[in-house]
Amino acid sequence: MPIQGNLRDFSTTQLLNLINLSGRTGVLRIFEGVPTGDKDANGNEKIQPGKERAQVLFRAGKLVYASSAGQLNDLIAVLNKGGKLSEAQAKVLRERAKGTGDKALAMRLIGANYVNRNDIVACVQQYVLEIVYSVMGWNREPFRFEENVNIDAADRILVPIDLQNVIIEGARRLEKLEEISKHIDNLDLCLRFPENPKEKYAGVHLSVEEWRVVQFVNPKNTIRQIAKANNMTENDIRRIVYGLEQAGLVEIVRPTTTKPPVAASSKRAQPQVVQRQVVNRLIDKLKSLS
Amino acid sequence: MQTVKMVITGPYSSGKTEFIRSISEIDVVSTEREVTTEAERREKGATTVAMDFGRITVDDDLVLYLFGTPGQRRFDFMWEILAEGMLGFIVMVDSSKPETFREAKSILETFRAYAPTPYVVAANKQDHPEAWSPDDLRIALRIDPEVKLLPCVARDRSSVRDVLLELLYAILEEMEE
Numbered sequence A: 001m002p003i004q005g006n007l008r009d010f011s012t013t014q015l016l017n018l019i020n021l022s023g024r025t026g027v028l029r030i031f032e033g034v035p036t037g038d039k040d041a042n043g044n045e046k047i048q049p050g051k052e053r054a055q056v057l058f059r060a061g062k063l064v065y066a067s068s069a070g071q072l073n074d075l076i077a078v079l080n081k082g083g084k085l086s087e088a089q090a091k092v093l094r095e096r097a098k099g100t101g102d103k104a105l106a107m108r109l110i111g112a113n114y115v116n117r118n119d120i121v122a123c124v125q126q127y128v129l130e131i132v133y134s135v136m137g138w139n140r141e142p143f144r145f146e147e148n149v150n151i152d153a154a155d156r157i158l159v160p161i162d163l164q165n166v167i168i169e170g171a172r173r174l175e176k177l178e179e180i181s182k183h184i185d186n187l188d189l190c191l192r193f194p195e196n197p198k199e200k201y202a203g204v205h206l207s208v209e210e211w212r213v214v215q216f217v218n219p220k221n222t223i224r225q226i227a228k229a230n231n232m233t234e235n236d237i238r239r240i241v242y243g244l245e246q247a248g249l250v251e252i253v254r255p256t257t258t259k260p261p262v263a264a265s266s267k268r269a270q271p272q273v274v275q276r277q278v279v280n281r282l283i284d285k286l287k288s289l290s
Numbered sequence B: 001m002q003t004v005k006m007v008i009t010g011p012y013s014s015g016k017t018e019f020i021r022s023i024s025e026i027d028v029v030s031t032e033r034e035v036t037t038e039a040e041r042r043e044k045g046a047t048t049v050a051m052d053f054g055r056i057t058v059d060d061d062l063v064l065y066l067f068g069t070p071g072q073r074r075f076d077f078m079w080e081i082l083a084e085g086m087l088g089f090i091v092m093v094d095s096s097k098p099e100t101f102r103e104a105k106s107i108l109e110t111f112r113a114y115a116p117t118p119y120v121v122a123a124n125k126q127d128h129p130e131a132w133s134p135d136d137l138r139i140a141l142r143i144d145p146e147v148k149l150l151p152c153v154a155r156d157r158s159s160v161r162d163v164l165l166e167l168l169y170a171i172l173e174e175m176e177e
């Protein structure tokens, strides 16, 4: 089943988190948003996919490639952007290497000592990440993630990149606090570690600020208390928690020490007391329905 | 005679009325009225205002009532009243409308705060070509692994029955603890 929607409702960060957690392989396409003049279920402007703006490829939950409409996206462009080829060199090469695929060209450039393998990997990574970070700042584009595609079909150099780091770095760069505030709307909730923290934290690069938050992670400390202990503003803590949470490094939970707020009027609904036998009779009845 | 009650909740147009209609032995006593805004009208003709009400009779002395909540926030004063004394609840989600996921999660949390009863989440409209799969919905809505998230087509009686059964099993499991 394809996953589709609009970044307004489900952000790129959330999509990356979903793809990371479910270990997906496939292509994420993001389109220009074209208003239809209709309204959606939320009363917001309904938006249809227009021209494709970017494509991001994943393998087994890792980011492997990205391209952006309006850029050439071939290896020459990648190396040029990464400072390994000058404009002039790029121009000559593009003439000479016409029709050569990226992989073959890479071999030739390495053979001719133009660049080495690490240069290519580093340039591709940088190129891909730049596109992804910019996509993470979009917030009204329609998207579609498809799984039944052969991501190796085109001749592209795929470099696997862990999504956790991408998500955290993307959150650091997010300029709009709007999405973050929508997501982390209650600072009186607490944080806890995920089920297999060791695995999750392996290979993740946290900043000092992020570590300062992580050391207070405990279902007894509210986000607000953690901010206070670290002398952070609400916006600081929101941004950090958002990144950590989206990367699957912490989970947001209700505090374990304080009881859930009981409505003052004690109107809080009491669960019905029924016997097992009653439930079993209901089950039998339902089973008998065709 | 003993009566027990389950509540079907979820965002606007997620399929609550349809769900109850598919399984109730009486015509659903619906307090629907024509939708008022232009956007809602395009979506569907009628919305539930106070509640839906369905019934499944087990025998002379046991009846199950199904209550559907109004999906629109402007009618949410009804929610707490409907939640009173419920055995469990079902959160219906329109799997084809990601713009309603956040609302679905917020309704789920609200109902959880009303009463500590078991609940399940129904990923409805699985027959829709744009429906998100239950597994993706679990991540999108951040549903705990121990909570059941079930595929559902509210128009299909056997699918509705299966969701109700899963809720009953969850209730049994809770009793065991």
Ligand SMILES: Nc1nc2c(ncn2[C@@H]2O[C@H](COP(=O)(O)OP(=O)(O)OP(=O)(O)O)[C@@H](O)[C@H]2O)c(=O)[nH]1
Pocket: B010, B011, B012, B013, B014, B015, B016, B017, B018, B019, B044, B046, B047, B048, B049, B069, B070, B071, B072, B124, B125, B126, B127, B128, B152, B153, B154, B155, B156
């Ligand atoms: N394809 C499909 N459509 C469904 C399904 N369930 C409900 N619908 C349709 O979705 C629309 C909304 O269904 P309702 O049952 O009225 O939704 P509701 O949750 O009661 O809506 P409110 O009372 O307004 O909150 C109707 O047009 C239904 O026919 C389903 O499983 N599949």
Ligand SMILES: [Mg+2]
Pocket: B016, B017, B018, B047, B048, B052, B068, B070, B071
């Ligand atoms: Mg209804």
